[in-house]
Amino acid sequence: MAKIYIDNKEYQVPDGKNMLEACLSLGKDLTYFCWHPAMHSVGACRQCAVTAFRDENDTKGRIVMACMLDANEGTRISIDDQKAKDFRAGNIEALMINHPHDCPVCDEGGECHLQDMTVMSGHNYRRYRFKKRTHMNQDLGPFINHEMNRCIQCYRCVRFYNDYAGGKDFGVFASAGRVYFGRSEPGTLENEFSGNLVEVCPTGVFTDKTLRKHFTRKWDLTSAPSICHQCSVGCNTLASERYGGLRRIMSRFNGDVNGYFLCDRGRFGYEYVNDEKRLTRAAQKNTTSVSDVLTSVKAHIASRPKMIGIGSPRASLESNFMLKQLVGAENFYNGIPANEHSAVNTVLHVLQHGNVRTPSLKEIETYDTVFVLGEDVTNTAPMIALGLRQTVKTLPREKAYALKIQHWNDAAIREVVQDDKGPFFIATPNTTRLEEIATSVYHGNTANLVETAKQIEAAIKSGGWSQDSDFVNQAAKALAGSKKPLIVSGTGLLSCEIIQCAANIAGVLKAASKDVGLVYSVPEANSMGMAMLGTAGSLDDAVKRTATEDNMTAVILETDVFYRTDRKSASAFLKNCNKKILLDTTENETTPEADFILPAGTFAESDGTLVNNEGRAQRYYQVFKPNNEMRSSWAWLDMLIHQSDEARPFDAIVAEMTDALAVFSKIKDLAPAANFRIGTQKIPRQTHRFSGRTSIDAAIDVHEPKPPVDADSPMSYTMEGFHGKQPSADITYFWAPGWNSVQSINKYQIEVGGPLHGGNPGVRLIEPGENGKAAFKEVYKIPKAGAVEILPLWNIFGSGELSSKSQAVAKRVPVASVVLSEQTLEKVHHKGAEQITVQGNFEVTLPIRIDNSLPADVVLLPYGANETKGFHFPFYGYIKSE
């Protein structure tokens, strides 16, 4: 701790902070632009000026930038000193000379950091009387809107997009007063994290294009804390609604998970919620009224049919649990293909029985050496890739620390670090985006990857690596020589062997007393929770069972069987089941086959818990009560089980689940119970400035309707309630007096950039046991079923079942193609062909895309594309020759 003085008052602050962080953490208001809590200080904007004094006798002091000043013992500054105040006001004035005064038509208005800072600095009268400089705007693709005239040149965008996220198609151009932030030529921003520009930019240069289509001011949004459903990482989000439609997704700070950021699939993949194909009414073949439908379903259930339940990794723990309760454990299947089922279970096995820690997303950045085995995390779990892009700087940064440079001094660190990168090894079938930061890479088919991994494991174990520069020796040497190695793998190749090999390498490193970490990505938001819940088997098993057992009623939870398995099996399954009760959110191929449909809420219209890849349980809340029959799936199921007209509240469901399953016991403490109150007040989903509520429905009814009551959470649907600090799991919006933008997050943290007051939400359900062991004996056999191995190609845009239905994301989905190397193509004498047929357990004809990084015996097909949905990867087969 260091003793510092601010305006002659003494404070204690933790060591190693800069003065801006210190001031903000102490709750002071100090203006800034270029500093960002995750990207730290560069001293460009000069907005955080304070007066620094040598000692108590120094009465004059000098202007310094707080963000570049070490808050070490005895540091003495003043925020209120007139000199500093004048400087800050003058600086804003200078920034504003070219800024269009277009707040009323600017998307950022009302949550604009520039507005806040302008007001805070006291600048209010413009002396500049000359022409403003103007810029051209660019079309940056479906996600981001560009309005360059609003730029205040804080350089945050390039620092995020290029330096932090590794983007290469964006930058700063020209110099002096003409600096321009955008692209060399207009075009879609390719980086997977471009959406963060919306939050990183302190003004309205980069705004959310999807929000723009149905724009609403921040203060008019009804919001709830949510968890991203688009991959297994479980980033914390704020989801917002108005007029019954979901308007946007923003990042919700969680210091253990996503920090300040989100990937573009998570941010922009929400639009399916508003899709016209949403299922909004209960339906029964040949009936229309909801009470009839519900009565009939209940009657059918009451008749005690033989039931089979198909669960879903994209549904909440509670919904899956209730389905299990309804159909019975022995009849509860997880709705995913067998390969995926075994892969996910292998991961769970390692996490539960191993002795290696699976770090949180945030902790990933603290490792010093990385080995990625078989997983293209940029496309399967993008935020892990963003984390790894920081991990690679861990070791090089040590050089800067050795020069006594503080960790927050980004400007200084980047000069010392330059382009140095820490040891980073990747073994995958083909080139992945992260290769640009890799020390060395290896490409091979699954068998080769397994062999390579085994060699690395053996070399580490025996200490027997040579000085050779081949991949195995380099990787083994680096891992064995590191303090904190990280092994990254996952279910992307749907290979249990890959997962086992990763665990084995981690195991030998652990045995060598390394502080090793092991991260797996799994396919979906709740794949892990589903595996923990335990099932009778995969969808394949369910299909098999119904082939022999007659007269079954299938209760299908948020699953399109045609997406999960091949056409033949899916049709057979549906045909073999006597009755089909479907709970789902959106019309799909399975819908027409259902006898009963119960409309389920998506993450936006329901409550639930998800367990992420790390084994962290996280709670998400209903954002708004839809004006139709949608309910959380667990609520429907509860009504069926209890033959009731209303579901029990969420807490009762959770209690039942945690009582039944010890692995979930901690979930009870995940978030405040529904009866939690601050004083006597609920937590409002709407801001205190929410407008128009008396007129929203005026066209229908001039009487203000009674607001719906939420029995499932301590939140109100309206602006009524306590507008202060919420419990960290129940933050509905970030706001503090004077801080209307997302930068108000500072005020929710114990120290800026650090954990939220009350601790970061979420609980880890799995911790490694010191005596755990997950080493696997050799199990691998190379299936020799065809000339080529056919593997899934994951794409951040396209491989997600629901996100691909979102309009903006759909525009980014690449054309489905067969990806192979020229060599492979030549072997089958197809040089020059435009499309090609791949044949194995599945057959498909698609255009060709050449990727010469692929081994000759591997072909990739897009995972989750319309043309390949239901394919069970990996499979072996042939390329059909002429």
Added chain:
Amino acid sequence: MAKEKVVSDEAKKEIEKLFHHLPHKQAACIDALKIVQKYNRWVSDQALEELAPILEMSPNEIDSVATFYNIIFRKPVGRHVIFLCNSVSCWIMGYEDIRKAIKEKLQIDFGMTTKDNRFTFLPIPCLGTCDHAPALIIDEDLYRDLKPAQLDEILAKYE
């Protein structure tokens, strides 16, 4: 049909020669731009595209550097470039008369190119020859102690 290359093999070889003293290829970025400009007189979008793989940078990254500097031209220039010093000593000594004279003779002001593409006329900060102000450079030739009357003779040397 493949577009004709604008970064010639010759230029590419010259750029690759730069790499031996440098820890990474990006460090040769500015010199590479100079080389391209030496052959092509300016740096086109296509040149950026072609430079990108050579320097292991993206076109955006190269452009970010290129547009920072005064002497890298991202727009075509004439066959000859006149740089007239407009800094303080030359200002005191009357560079504006020279500017006026050029404007009259060539019908172009700063930032413009003659219709026949013969000259581009640009201002340049102090040429470091303040004791012989005013001064200008045409291509690489320096002219000092200028009088408007000398311009005809000087300009005539450049076709």
Added chain:
Amino acid sequence: MERPLTQHIKKDGTPLSLKEYEATGGYEGLKKALKMTPAEVMNLVKDSKLRGRGGAGFPTGMKWSFVPMGEDAPTLKYIVANGDEMEPGTFKDRLLIEGNPHQLIEGMIISGFAIGASMSYIFLRWAYHEAARRVLVALDEAYRAGYLGKNILGSSYSVDMELHTSVGRYICGEETALLNALEGKRANPRNKPPFPQVSGLFGKPTIVNNVETYCNVPHILTKGAQWYMSISKSEGGGGTKLYGASGKVKRPAIWELPLGTTLGEIIEEYAGGMQDGYKLRGLLPGGASTDFLTPEHLNIKMDFEEVAKAGSRMGTGTIIVMDDKTCPVGMCLNLEQFFAQESCGWCTPCREGLPWTAKILMALEEGKGRPEDIGHLTFQTHYNAPGNTFCALAPGAMEPLQSALKYFREDFDEHINSHRCKYHN
């Protein structure tokens, strides 16, 4: 009077060849240095009180002493000569490079030896085409003669040297921005610390000195620190200084004179006083980014201390003379337009403040000035004061303006009151 740096520079404008340079005692300093230890060379330079000629006057030996030495030090270190010389009114380094490129090269090799550098760059501004050609010839000669490359003159010291010509921006002269330019990046200045001596070019220890600074080094080696101190008239530093004068003086030129020669001597004796019909109104003593001095300051010594005491800086020592028929407001406008254009665009006060300043001055010149403009110009000079900006460009830009407001205030008022510039009829 001794003129070690320039006495051998030929009047016909051609450069000294290697042979000619050697005939004047060239490369003797290097030979001597190679027989010493690096620490001895460094101490000698320290003792000589050589101060940087790039503008700030930082003691050169002291700067070098921050470079990590010894076994744990990085093996790769750099020596860089700052030959950007884009400061308006400055034309001294050109003379040294064009006239005697070997002197610079020798100075750099010796300096490289002192800090253990294995690579060196001459960073030259784009417009110095002739200088570039001559440096290339000289480098070639030096390599052939074994002064550069592996095992110089049979010693264990090796260093390479290359020429880098800039693509034009004043900020490239700022030493850390220069490093970024050398790395092929945008030339934004870097944060200090880390200072380049510790982490400079490509993250390695680097010394950046001005061309003139290096040119002094061979002479200090051959003739010693005592001699070097003795040829100066200044308390604060040793050696001679290249002084220059431009503007409406009789003989604008450059002269090598003892450091500490008075302003009056330079203007009256060497530059021959003002041209007929012109009176001295003010002067910028050391380039565009120094404060105006007035005729009453003619008796001060041109060295780092005395000029500072008079409220300005010696800067580069090249004087820009403003006569009584030149408009001070117009001159400030010209200067501020330059600085505004050459701002790198990184920090707010400079990027936004300088163009605004220039626009106000333009309004004044066009007769559109307003009474409140004076207050605003004054505000800009405070706003862009040292420490407020990221680097020294913008504070430098404010020096002529703030002093003009002090000494020539009546001209500013007159522009505003009469809505015109009287100098432009």
